[in-house]
Amino acid sequence: MSIPKTYNPKEAEDKWYAYWLKEGFFRSVPDDREPYTIVMPPPNVTGVLHMGHMLNNTIQDVLIRRARMQGKNACWVPGTDHASIATEAKVVAMLKEQGISKKDLTREQFLEYAWEWKEKYGGIILNQLEKLGASCDWERTRFTMEPELSDAVIDTFIRLYRKGYIYRGVRMVNWDPQGRTALSDEEVNRREVNQTLYYVRYAVKGGDSDTPAYLTIATTRPETIMADTAICINPNDPRYAHFRGKTALVPLINREIPIIEDEYVDVEFGTGCLKVTPAHDLNDYELGQKHNLEVIDILNDDGTLNANAQILVGEDRFKARKAVAKLLEEAGLLEKTEPYSSQVGFSERTDAAIEPKLSMQWFCRMQDLAQPALDYVLNGEVKLIPDKFVNTYRHWMENIKDWTISRQLWWGQRIPAWYNAQNEWVVAKTEDEAKSLFEAERKTTEGIRQEDDVLDTWFSSGLWPMSVFDGTRHPENADISYYYPTNDLVTAPEILFFWVARMIIFGHEFRGKAPFKNVYLTGIVRDKQGRKMSKSLGNSPDPIELMEQYGTDGVRVGMLLSSPAGNDLMFDVAYCEQGRNFANKIWNAFRLVKGWDVASIPATPAQREAANWFNHRFNQAMAEIDEHFANYRISDALMATYKLVWDDFCSWYLELVKPAYQQPIAREAFEATKGFFESILKLIHPFMPFISEELWHDELFGGRADGDCCIVADYPNGGAYDDRVLVDFALLQQVVSEIRNLRNAKQLSPKITLPLAINASSGTDFIRYADSIEKMANVSDIRLTSEKPTGTTSFLVGKDEFYVAVAENVDVEAEKERITKEIEYLNGFLKSVNAKLSNERFVQNAKAEIVANEQNKKADAETKIRILTENLASL
């Protein structure tokens, strides 16, 4: 036979992916079928495929392929996200390498470079998804910054502004001095950092001889003292009572500031005395508002000190920190320092330490928008899977804060606000509209210019499930009417608020309907030590290499086997190996069947029994698998499939059916096997699209008509199944297993044929399975008996006793010991059953069926003990 012994995935993968594309199987257009829609969470254009994408997109592909086979109009919309800050940072870095500074470019020039970069690298990740087998409708590929989608973003901004949701205001924002932009709270990562707590002396003015001339504050940020506008003490703190109403001098610059009192100050912390720096600390800002303090901002946008600082102007904030400490020390104002660790925020994108900064930003009022979005989830219209995330979601939505939507970047949708020379402003889509608005308000249009800031990327991705169908601009168009709301969203829990919540908000705002019915939240892919996979740790395998090594099907299976819904996934390449082995198993099952010669001979009893059983077993497994899918337990659905194929089909069915070496197989059995094989190919297709398609087209299954492909074959329907058949077959399996076990224990070669006698007191018709038992256990001369034949060893299956003739291999002493042990065990078991049954309270309180069950257990055990005792006596 020329078919290789192992499955070689490479060839099949490229061939079939190209073929599917050519046949247009991924394409979806509205028709009268039921739609099944998934919008892909658009990966960043800066991204390359990592394990997280791999998991995420494999799950989506499984869902979409299954739906497609179920006859739904399956539409999976792919695309990418422009990722404002990440991309801008990449482009800035690239330009820097070329010796170009962003500062020297105009906005237009910069954007030209950025688009160039996007065209060159922005598609990489989508190509990588093809390798994964992703069956997206590529004709629908979208990019969040393409003209139509940008238009949708601008329209939405204007719409929300007109409805009063968007406003401008000075707020303390999270400032990223490296990216030079404000960030939303969600884009700030907090980490525990080891710092130094500096104890700094402030001279007190108007002190008399009884009071010391200074007081001491503790701070981690001495470089901000030049921005201090007060010292605050707790009114209940007797230590500082005598400072009330006095003023202090800021060290080094000797600016006079008031000493104020507020219970906000923690008397336990530091010295119980706080410096107040409203421009550079959120809490201080609020304190400053309350006490009407001056706000002095001493930092430039890039984190260097400005002229307000008076000293160290132009110095970076961290250098300034050290410099100030030194100056203080030299001036004798640094009392002491001590190590201190506290939480510091860092930019998710640039990893720069966040600087709280007061600035004019655009905000979106969230409270009213959030309420309906919360309701969808609470009333179950949008299901979060697993549902433990409902709590997290609710907590966030109930405590939602206004959303900073402006970003001081160029790469993104520019906010449609216009200013005149007077710095008055209007919101309008075009300059002309803006002019008319100014005119209508009798304001000048002189010096008209557009807002420099762009919108937060999540503002555009929040529209994604609508904008990919052009649903905000043309709310009645055929696509959006047909595909919206979509069915399932598969994404990571860490963007539940960033993204999922905002999509629900926008979806409700525009269409009065949530954008999807189910949100499947995948876990984080970690290495086997439980560390999150990341580039910097270098602990993530390259998905492309994995696919080269184990085959795409193998890796898909590997990912899914290790990923129960919503739990983090401890990834190990061993799972991919298991996936590859599974593909190989299927390949070899195929080789077996393919090698058979077919003849017009009657089927054997074993073949008929096997076919009958497998038919029922398949339907039973289908019911399990369908249920797993219904509950989004994809990993369980896969495992059920795995066991059906490997254990039931390969280990039992094929072994029962396969003819002796070089013997032909009966046509009836052959046809039945092919039928089962086809069903299995269909069943595994969503998980393993390539091998299933490859085998589907083999001549074994006859000629395939054009377009007769596994990818569009009818998904198997689980028919009815008879438990009786399954229970009977399980008995047969037990018998076979006992005999094999016995062989193993006695070191008897599987090649030796052993005669078998059965005392079938239960009335089970074992003769019906005689052929099957002979084939599977290599026994012969199966006959019924009521006596234990000599020279045999025995075992029980249920209440039926089996005697295997092992001739000289009977070790009477060992037999006695084995049976004695078994009797002992049964006696112990019986005792515990009897204990229950003689407990009046049990008999009274327990359900009748449970009591009856115990009585059955008792009877069973007694019968078995009787048989074994007789057996023992006869030895």
Added chain:
RNA sequence: GGGAGCUUAGCUCAGCUGGUUCAGAGCACCUGCCUUACAAGCAGGGGGUCACUGGUUCGAACCCAGUAGCUCCCA
């Protein structure tokens, strides 16, 4: 500091409304097999005080309380 969740075999995890199918699966491990589909395999096997303590119950991995450890989210 506030909230959520987790702890079951060496590893990753199932165990729905408490009752022989409740102590399971896959992988790993051990033993024996190169049996013409597959050693990426076949057959068989061992392995867990269900984190700990107490309670409720005729009966608890499952319900309740507390303890310890871990994780995540928010401040």
